[in-house]
Amino acid sequence: MIETEAELLTRLQTNDKVAWADFLDLHSPHVYALALRLMKSEADAEDVLQETFASAYKAINSFEGRSKLGTWLYRIAYNAAMMRLRRPDAETVSIEDTMMAEDGRLIPKQLFDWCCLPEKEFETDEVTDKLEQAVRDLPDKYKSVFILRELEGLSTRETAVALNLTEGAAKVRLHRARLHLREQLSPYFTDLAEQGGYNA
Amino acid sequence: MPNDKCEHLLDDLSFYLDGKASEAVCAEIERHLETCQDCRVVVDTLNKTILLYRDLPQPSLPDDVRSRLYQSLNLDEFVNRADS
Numbered sequence: 001m002i003e004t005e006a007e008l009l010t011r012l013q014t015n016d017k018v019a020w021a022d023f024l025d026l027h028s029p030h031v032y033a034l035a036l037r038l039m040k041s042e043a044d045a046e047d048v049l050q051e052t053f054a055s056a057y058k059a060i061n062s063f064e065g066r067s068k069l070g071t072w073l074y075r076i077a078y079n080a081a082m083m084r085l086r087r088p089d090a091e092t093v094s095i096e097d098t099m100m101a102e103d104g105r106l107i108p109k110q111l112f113d114w115c116c117l118p119e120k121e122f123e124t125d126e127v128t129d130k131l132e133q134a135v136r137d138l139p140d141k142y143k144s145v146f147i148l149r150e151l152e153g154l155s156t157r158e159t160a161v162a163l164n165l166t167e168g169a170a171k172v173r174l175h176r177a178r179l180h181l182r183e184q185l186s187p188y189f190t191d192l193a194e195q196g197g198y199n200a
Numbered sequence: 201m202p203n204d205k206c207e208h209l210l211d212d213l214s215f216y217l218d219g220k221a222s223e224a225v226c227a228e229i230e231r232h233l234e235t236c237q238d239c240r241v242v243v244d245t246l247n248k249t250i251l252l253y254r255d256l257p258q259p260s261l262p263d264d265v266r267s268r269l270y271q272s273l274n275l276d277e278f279v280n281r282a283d284s
Contacts, residue, residue, distance in 0.1 A: 024273070178246060
């Protein structure tokens with residue numbers, strides 16, 4: 001029989017050790033993936049992981065079930081990561097926005113069509129590393145939305161709840177994250193296409 | 201991105217690629233793409249970027265990190281239960 005969230009929550013709140021082990025089994029890989037992508041090292045990601053579940057353990061009795069447990073955990077993890085990065089409010093961090101015109105408009109500059117590359121060119125470990133690095137290089141406010149929405153598969157609403165944003169803001173940030181990533185990755189894929197003699 | 205039309209459509213591209221844009225917006229974008237090669241490249245490479253990330257493998261939780269997490273919550277006895 002599949003346990004509901006409400007049933008699991010009841011067991012967690014009565015400090016049932018099996019329930020806590022179930023909870024860790026279910027959510028720790030996702031929290032670690034988020035932490036690893038937000039932080040600069042595996043050690044920092046592990047600290048965020050442990051801090052997240054320690055905080056959840058302390059706060060579980062005040063959790064009212066207004067969001068999913070997973071969404072609540074992501075929120076704790078994100079806040080823990082931002083505190084460790086000394087960025088309690090990622091919104092205020094000043095990061096050069098390479099696509100931004102002086103009046104705030106986003107303008108794509110990479111205009112080579114690298115979709116001509118054969119699929120096998122996208123299936124290498126080097127490409128995987130490039131994709132991960134490009135996410136790490138995103139401005140924080142875009143990175144967190146992109147990870148939760150696109151890589152962790154949360155809905156727009158769940159992403160907004162986890163990050164304390166409006167749904168509209170989450171949609172705008174997701175779009176900008178995607179545009180940033182396209183811009184960051186295009187020079188690499190353009191080089192691959194040119195070196196391989198693939199014409200757009 | 202040479203003109204205002206391109207920049208105006210840029211804001212709607214994620215909705216378009218996610219299949220969430222209105223019929224009117226889809227039609228407007230598709231009309232524009234017939235004549236604007238730069239926007240066609242942006243749409244195609246943006247779509248490919250999204251698809252590449254959807255196929256990106258999830259980083260795995262190393263066994264030693266998992267063990268230390270269980271230990272930190274006094275759940276050592278459950279660390280290896282998946283293997284048993």
